[in-house]
Amino acid sequence: MSLKNILASALLAAAPAVAHPGHKDVVPQGPLYRRNLDHCAGKFQEPEFIKRTVEIHGSELARLRRSLGIVEKAKISPRDYLSVSRIDHKSNKTVTKGMDLSTLFSDSGTCVLTPTVDLGPLYVKGEEIRKDITNGERGVPMTLAIQVIDYRTCQVVPNAWVDIWSSNSTGIYVGVQGYPGMGDPNDASILQGTTLRGVQPTDNHGIASFDSLFPGHYDGRATHIHTVVYIGATRQPNNTITGGRAAQIGQIYFDQSLISAVESLPPYNTNRMPIVQNVNDFLFRQGANGDDPILRYAYINPNNLADGIFAWIRFGVDVNANKPVNPAAFWTENGGVMNPTGPVQPGGGFFPGFPGFPGGGWPWPWGRRRAARAAGAQ
Numbered sequence: 001m002s003l004k005n006i007l008a009s010a011l012l013a014a015a016p017a018v019a020h021p022g023h024k025d026v027v028p029q030g031p032l033y034r035r036n037l038d039h040c041a042g043k044f045q046e047p048e049f050i051k052r053t054v055e056i057h058g059s060e061l062a063r064l065r066r067s068l069g070i071v072e073k074a075k076i077s078p079r080d081y082l083s084v085s086r087i088d089h090k091s092n093k094t095v096t097k098g099m100d101l102s103t104l105f106s107d108s109g110t111c112v113l114t115p116t117v118d119l120g121p122l123y124v125k126g127e128e129i130r131k132d133i134t135n136g137e138r139g140v141p142m143t144l145a146i147q148v149i150d151y152r153t154c155q156v157v158p159n160a161w162v163d164i165w166s167s168n169s170t171g172i173y174v175g176v177q178g179y180p181g182m183g184d185p186n187d188a189s190i191l192q193g194t195t196l197r198g199v200q201p202t203d204n205h206g207i208a209s210f211d212s213l214f215p216g217h218y219d220g221r222a223t224h225i226h227t228v229v230y231i232g233a234t235r236q237p238n239n240t241i242t243g244g245r246a247a248q249i250g251q252i253y254f255d256q257s258l259i260s261a262v263e264s265l266p267p268y269n270t271n272r273m274p275i276v277q278n279v280n281d282f283l284f285r286q287g288a289n290g291d292d293p294i295l296r297y298a299y300i301n302p303n304n305l306a307d308g309i310f311a312w313i314r315f316g317v318d319v320n321a322n323k324p325v326n327p328a329a330f331w332t333e334n335g336g337v338m339n340p341t342g343p344v345q346p347g348g349g350f351f352p353g354f355p356g357f358p359g360g361g362w363p364w365p366w367g368r369r370r371a372a373r374a375a376g377a378q
Contacts, residue, residue: 084293115250127240134213147315148160149315156205226251230247298310
């Protein structure tokens, strides 16, 4: 036993005798409770626990200063993209395939409005309602759970519809024809692709979940997943949704350390396109200035990333919002059809949200380089 523990034991034993001379204490039987909080270390390191602790201590300090007549001007310090990028979002939760997903969100933080960011030029509207969106492709399995919260009331939003899409493990989107770097622009069969695209309803806990794959990277963007949340849409007999309002348009990201670990595995490691760090992605910076768009996650098998991950995130949405949506293509009963007024047009077009830039959505040098590589590969 260490000197520290010996002294602590001596003090505990002596305390009752000093306080109550002549009193004989009854020593409780049974297991002793832990006298330290080492077992709570994981909880104490969770970002939201730290955030709440800082807020509570800060409010107490402010109260004591006010009692002394010290008045300070309130300071608003929202999250910024650099601080968000430094948070370790890996969780020590035990996750299983059949678990109650609502338990993932027991410590997911406060209710804030999730910023709306660019829809992107590769959205296909009308995708099918389905949980498994992998289509048998290779990659690191990922179950993704998204909880939708009304940011005004902080109540969960059941019966919303979450639409997601992302690139596959080697950085390719299917479902849109003619976008530079996404296959042969003359190959119409890419319009029939639905891999990593799908729609799910939120349950009574406001949660929609997908069996997906960790997305691959591509030149010019950090690794990400696109999302749209529809309110008031209607399920159709052909297993799609129509109507409703797009209350949220977002993009979600991953810890850079997790991206590096995944990219070391096949088939991700066959992708030779440069990896863009989160902090160098302008849309990540937009989404992370005031919010945290990085997924929390846990390994399904703590000893093997290749066995897959659970990932989760909470969206605070304005349920009354109606965001404009201009898809690149539509999924119909006859397969995919390009949108004649969409952001991807043969021989040109404009990047949505950045009017005046010609070139089919590739106004920057990295886009032109990628388009040139794609043309050379044909």
